[in-house]
Amino acid sequence: MKLLLVGANGTIGSAVYKEMNNDVEIITASRTNSDVEVDITSTASISRMFEQVGHVDAIASAAGAAHFGYVEEMTPKQNLIAVDSKLLGQINLVLLGLKYIHNNGSITLTTGILMDDPIEKAASAAMANGGIRAFVKSAAIEMPRGIRINHVSPGMLEDSIEKYGPLFQGFEPVASKRVGLAFRKSILGAQTGQSYNVY
Numbered sequence: 001m002k003l004l005l006v007g008a009n010g011t012i013g014s015a016v017y018k019e020m021n022n023d024v025e026i027i028t029a030s031r032t033n034s035d036v037e038v039d040i041t042s043t044a045s046i047s048r049m050f051e052q053v054g055h056v057d058a059i060a061s062a063a064g065a066a067h068f069g070y071v072e073e074m075t076p077k078q079n080l081i082a083v084d085s086k087l088l089g090q091i092n093l094v095l096l097g098l099k100y101i102h103n104n105g106s107i108t109l110t111t112g113i114l115m116d117d118p119i120e121k122a123a124s125a126a127m128a129n130g131g132i133r134a135f136v137k138s139a140a141i142e143m144p145r146g147i148r149i150n151h152v153s154p155g156m157l158e159d160s161i162e163k164y165g166p167l168f169q170g171f172e173p174v175a176s177k178r179v180g181l182a183f184r185k186s187i188l189g190a191q192t193g194q195s196y197n198v199y
């Protein structure tokens, strides 16, 4: 089984890699230091990646940026960071990648707890998360050829405490293993249209 893992070098991507590496062949993708280069904010770059990689059984994305800042101060341009990257970047992986997925394959995208349990400065990220959740639920009913689509919504990972801890007061950090397992359920399980909340 061949898995294309976008954002494989990141905190979540590394958790997915660790969880899946023993069982599947993983092709890593990101802007730097991966098997194949991709910038998900560019449709041309996504298309080039799929031409290079060819057919796979599963696509998993753990990539996607967002601007963090107060709504009152956020510019439309800053808000577009999440739109172009986390929202459309991941959705374009689906739109452009679908024809490269074998029958009965799967797609797994990443959202996050901020759409359900808000903190300050996170409205743009929450917007992208909610958009992905709605897209996944709706797209699942018309995926062709037995292809499944889900998203994993992690809480703040234990591995991210240093980076995000001060922003997430009162949140219980989640083990990377649990996040990796949620991806595993999506990739190797049978469900579709699911939100796997790891809170």
Ligand SMILES: NC(=O)c1ccc[n+]([C@@H]2O[C@H](COP(=O)([O-])OP(=O)(O)OC[C@H]3O[C@@H](n4cnc5c(N)ncnc54)[C@H](OP(=O)(O)O)[C@@H]3O)[C@@H](O)[C@H]2O)c1
Pocket: 006, 007, 008, 009, 010, 011, 012, 013, 029, 030, 031, 032, 033, 038, 039, 040, 041, 062, 063, 064, 065, 085, 086, 089, 110, 111, 112, 113, 125, 153, 154, 155, 156, 157, 160, 164
């Ligand atoms: N960490 C957490 O606690 C947590 C919790 C919930 C949700 N999330 C969400 O999960 C996603 C990943 O988070 P993370 O903490 O794992 O991030 P991270 O450690 O910064 O890793 C991001 C990964 O994505 C790649 N990437 C970034 N922008 C890209 C682009 N435009 N095109 C292709 N690859 C790109 C990065 O590699 P390159 O820079 O080389 O491209 C890296 O491999 C984010 O959307 C984040 O909001 C994170």
